[in-house]
Amino acid sequence: MSSTSAHNKSAQQALLTSYETLLSRVEHMHELANAEQWAELIDQRTSYVLLVEQLRELDTTVVLDAAGQQRKAELLELILEHDVDIRRRLVSRRDELGKLIEVSQRQRDLHRAYAPHQGAEVAYEADDADSTRSS
Numbered sequence: 001m002s003s004t005s006a007h008n009k010s011a012q013q014a015l016l017t018s019y020e021t022l023l024s025r026v027e028h029m030h031e032l033a034n035a036e037q038w039a040e041l042i043d044q045r046t047s048y049v050l051l052v053e054q055l056r057e058l059d060t061t062v063v064l065d066a067a068g069q070q071r072k073a074e075l076l077e078l079i080l081e082h083d084v085d086i087r088r089r090l091v092s093r094r095d096e097l098g099k100l101i102e103v104s105q106r107q108r109d110l111h112r113a114y115a116p117h118q119g120a121e122v123a124y125e126a127d128d129a130d131s132t133r134s135s
Contacts, residue, residue, distance in 0.1 A: 008063070015062045018055050019075040025051060026082040033089040041086075 025048050032041040064072055 011062045012064055012068045015055075015058055015064065016068060016071055016075070018051075018058060019072055019079070022048075022051055022055060023075050023079050023082075026079050026086070029086055030082045033086045036093075038093060041090075 025044070029041055029044045029048060032038075032044060
């Protein structure tokens with residue numbers, strides 16, 4: 001086996017190992033999404049994006065043989081399935097938070113609208129109590 005061929009096999013294995021690492025990372029993120037551990041999921045997403053960038057660079061320098069291309073396609077399919085489901089869950093969570101924010105804003109607006117009047121009613125009731133005592 002020539003040294004170029006050995007180097008190519010080694011580079012192919014490194015690339016496929018990187019895809020397997022990415023799959024492992026996205027599987028963990030999927031578990032976090034299922035458990036609704038949103039803060040940890042977002043933390044993991046940052047390192048996931050960095051790993052994708054590193055993988056993209058490595059991917060441009062390595063030529064895979066047919067078996068390597070097949071394995072890469074399988075790994076990518078699994079990665080993308082998890083990624084799509086994670087994104088769906090994140091969008092659902094975002095919508096849920098949006099509704100909670102909307103309800104909170106309505107409550108705040110109602111409080112602002114009626115709070116001054118509530119104070120005035122208390123003052124009127126006190127005036128009424130004073131006037132009945134004095135009569």
